[in-house]
Amino acid sequence: MNTKKYSWPFVLALTLHVSIVLLIILSTLFKMPDDSGPPTPEIIQATIVEQAPEQPTPTAKTEPVTEPVEPAPKVDEAAEMQKKAAAIAEAQAAKAKAAAEKAAAEKAAREKAEQAAAEAKKLATEKAQAEAEARAKKLAAEKAEAEQLKAQAEAEKAAEIKAQKLAAEKAEAAAKAKKAAAEKAEAAAKAKAEAEKAQKLAAEKAKTEAEAKARREAEKLADLKAKRLAAEKAEQEKAAAAKAEAAKAAAEKEKKLAAKKAAEEKAKKLAEEKAAREKAEEAQKAAEAKAKKLAAEKAAKAEAEAKAKKLAAEKAKAEAAAKAKAEAAAKAKAEAEAKAKAEAAAKAKAEAEAKAKAEAAAKAQAETEAKAKAEAAAKAKAEAEAKAKAMNDEFEKARAAIQLKTNRSWIRPPTSSSGLKCKIRVRLMSDGTVIEATVISSSGDEIFDRSAENAVNKASPLPVPKDKDLFAKKFRSFTFTFEPDR
Template identity: 50%
Template sequence: MRKNGVSLTLALALHIAILLLFGLSFAPDPDMVKQQPMPEIIEATILDGEQIQAEADRLQKIEDDKRLAEQKHQDQLENARRTEQQLLQQAKKQRQLEEKKAQEAAEKLKQATLDEQKKREQLEAQRQEDVLKQQAAKEKQLQEEKEAKEVAEKQKQLAAEKLVQEKKVEEQKAAEAQAKANKDKQKAAEQAKAEQQKKDTELKAKAETEQQAKLAAEKAEKEKKIADQKVEKDKLAAEADAKAEKEKQQAAAKAEIEKKLIAEKAEKAEKAEKAEKAEKAEKAEKARQAKLAEDKAEKEQQAADAAAKAKATADAKAKAEKEHQTQEATAKAKAAADAKVKADSEAKAKAEKAHQAKLAADKAEKEQQAADVAAKAKAAADAKAKAESEAKAKAEKERQAQESAAKAKAAADAKAKAEAEAKAKAEKERQAQEAAAKAKAAADAKAKAEAEAKAKAEKERLAVEAAAKAKAEQERQAAIAAAEKAEKERQAAAEKAEQERQAAAAAKAEADKQASSAAQQAIMRKVQTAWTRPMTASQGLKCTIQVKLLPSGEVMDAVVVSSSGDTVFDRSAENAVRKASPLPVPQDKALFNKDFRVFAFVFKPE
C-alpha cells in the first residue's frame, strides 16, 4: 500500500503541474484584450498612411507576440513533458527502491521465519527429550514400586498360605453356622412373606370394595349433575354454542400450552433428577470404592502383621522343639552310655558299684542343674529374640512409612517441577506462536502482493501461451495434414513399387523357368551326345541320376539314384554325365543355386 500511495501522490502532483501550465498558457493577454477592437475603429475612421503603417506594425507586433506566446506555450508543454518524464522516472526509481526494500524485508522475514521454525524444532526436541526423561523416571519409579509390591505380595502370599491352613477349620465351621442361619432366616422370611401377602390381599380386596362404592356414588352424583346441566343447557343452547366453542378453542390452546410447559418442566425435572441420581450414584460408588480400598489395605496390613507374628511364633516353636529333641537325644545317648558303664562296673566289681552310683548321682544332679540353666538361658534368649523381632518389625514398618512418604514427596516434587516446566514451556510456545502469527501475517501480506503480481504475470503469460498454443496447434494441424498427404503419397508409391516388384518377380520367375527348362534340355542333349550305348542295352531303359555341379558347370559327382535294372546302362549314363562336363548351366547364380547345384534328371535315351 505504501508503494501505491507514493505512486498515486506523484501522479497527482504531475497532473496538477500540467493543469497549471495549461492554465498559464491559455490565460488572456491584457495587451491583446485592449487592442483587439482597435483595427475596426481605425478601418472605420482613419485613412492616413502613417496611421495605417502604424496599425500594420501594431498588427505585426501582435502576430509576433502571438507567435512568441505560441512558442512559449510549446516550450511550456515540452517542459511539462520533460517534467512528467522525470517524475515518471523518479516514480519508477522509487518503486524499484521500494520493491527492493520489500524484497529485502521479505528475505529478512523469511530468514526470521526459518530461525523461528528452527527454534520451535529445537524446543520441540527439548520437550520430547524432557518427556522421555520423565517417562524413564516414571517407569523406573513404577518398576521400583512394582518390585516392592511383588515382595509385599510374596510376603502376603506366604502369610496367607499359613493362615489358610489355620483358618480352614474355622471357616468350615463358620460356613456351616452361616448356612444354618441362612436357612433359618430364609424360613422366617418365607413365613413373613406369606403373612404379608395375606395381609396385602385382604387390604386390596377392602380397597377395591371401597373404590367401587366410591365410584358408584360419584357416578350417581355425576348423572344427577348431568341431568341438571342438560336442563340448563337446553335452555341456553343458542347462546352457549358459540361461546362454548370459543372457550373450548381457548381452553384447548391453553391446555396445549400448559401441556407443553408441564412436559418441559417434567423433562427438566427428570433430567435434573437423573443428573442428581447419577451424581449421587457416582459419589456413592467412589465412597464405596474408597471404603473397599481402605478395608482391603487394612485387611492386607492385618494379614501381613498376623503372618509376621505367626511366622515368629512358628520359628520360636520350631526352635524350641528342635532344642528339645536335641536334649532328648542327648539324654538317651547319655542314658545308654551310663547303662553300659554301669553294666561294665557291675561286671568288674561290686565294690566299685557304690562308688559309680555316687558318681552317677553327682553327675545327674550336675546335668539337671545344667539343664535348668540352659532352660532359663533359652527362655531369656526367646524373650530377647521376640523383643528384637517386634522391634525389627516396628522399625521395618517405620522405614516403609518413611520410604512411602519420601516417594510421595519425590513424586509431588517431580509433578510440581514438571508442571512448572510445562507452564514455562507453554508460555514460550505461546510467545513463539504469537511471533509466528505476526510473521505469518507479514508473509501473507507479502504473499498476497506477490500472488497478485504473479496472477497478473500469469494472466499475461497464459495469454501469450494461448496465442502460442493456437499458433502451434495451427502449425501442428498443417504438419499433420502435410504428413497425411506425404503418407498417402508414400503408400501409393509403395503400392506401385510393390506391383512393379511383383510384376518383375513374375517376369523373372517366368524367365528363370524358361532358362531352367532350356538348360535342362541343353544338359539332356549334351549328355545324350556324350553317351555311348552299351551293346547289351535294350530299348526303353531309363534311370534317374543325381548330379552335383560347380557354378562353372563342372560335374563334381553323378550318381544313379533310381536304377534302370541294368547296371551297365546305369554306369554308361553316369559316364556320359561326367564326359559332358562342363554342363550348360544358367549364368544367374541364384537360379543355379536353386535348380542346378544339386539336381536330378531322368536319363532316357531315344
C-alpha cells in the first residue's frame, strides 16, 4: 500500500500520540517532591486548564494557602484528571484512527469503483468496436453476394436473349425455306399450265392445217410433247431436289445428330426412286419410239395406199386422211390423259410417301427427344439427390466441428454442476465470424449459460462449409444444443 496516499491520517494520529506522551511527561514532572508544599495546588490547577507550558510566577508561590492540611485529596483528584485526560486522548486517537481507516477504505472503494468503471468502459468500447467491425464485414459480404447474384442474373438473361435470338433465326430460316419451296411449286405449276396452253393451241392449229402438213404436224406435235414432258420432268426433279434439300437443311439445323441418319435414309430412298423413275422413263421412251416407228410405218403405208388410190378416189383419200388425223388426235389425247393420270398418281404416291416419311421422322425425333428428356430428368434427379446427400453430409460435418470447437473453447465455471445443457441461437458472417450468440433455452444456471455464450464467441470464427447455398440455408442463423458433458 502506498503511504503517501494516507499521510494526513497518520500525521493526525502521530500528533495525538505525541500530545498524549507530552501530557504523561508533564504529569510525571509535576508529581516530583518539592520542599514548598503550597505551590502544589497551583500545579493541579494548571493541569486542569491545560496551561502546562506557562511557568508559575513568584507571586503565585508566595500566596498564602488557606487550607494546607488537604493536599492529599487534591493529588488524587489530579491523578484521576490525568487518567481521564489519557482516556480522552486514547479515545480521540482511536476515533482518529477509525476515521483514517474509514477514509482509506472509502478511498480504496472509490478507486476500485473507478477501476471497475474504467474496465467496463474499456470492455464496452471493445465490444462496440467488434460489433462495428462485424457489421462492416457483414455489409461487405452481403454486398459481394448481391454483386455475384446480379452478375449471375445478367449472365442468365444474356443466355436467354441469345437462345431467343437463335430460335428466331431458326424460325426465320424455316419460313424462308418454306417460302422458297412454295415459290418453286408455283413456278412449276405455272410452267405446266403454259405448256398445256401451248399444247392446246398447237392442237387447234394442227386441225386447221392441210393434209400435206399432217405427218409433219404430227411429228412436230410429238417432238413438242416429248420436249414438254422432258421440261416437266426436269422441273419436277428440280422441285423435288430443292424440296429434299430444304427439308434436309431444316432437319440438320434443328437436330443434326438425330436427323443425320434420317437424311441418309432419305437420300438413299431418293436415289432409289430416281433410279426407278429413270428406268420408267427409259421404258417410256422405248415405248414412244416404238409407237413413233409404228406410226411412221402406218403413215407410209397410208401414203402408199393413198398414192395408189389417188387417181381412183380423191374423196376417199381426203376422208381417210381426215379419219387418220382424227384418230391420231384422239390417240394423242388419250396418251396425254393417260400420262397425266399416271403422273398425278405418281405425284400423289410420292407426296404420300414423303408425308409418311416425314411423320415417321417426326415420330422418331419426338421419341428421341422424349427419351433424351427422360434421361436428362433422371440424371438431374440423381444429381439433385447426390447433391442433397453431399450437402447433408457437409452440414453434419460442419455442425460436429462447430460443437467440438465450442466445447474446446469452454471453461467450466467452478459453481456449475455436470450434465447441464442449454440451447443457443448463433448468427454468423459468411467467413464464420460470430455476430451474436444468445441462449434461447436456459439450463437453469445463469453462470453456465453465460459461459456457453462466451465459449461460442471465443471459438469465433466457427468452421462453416464453403458451399454458399448451404451456408445461407443452414448456418447464417442456426441453433444448437450446448452439452459439453455428453
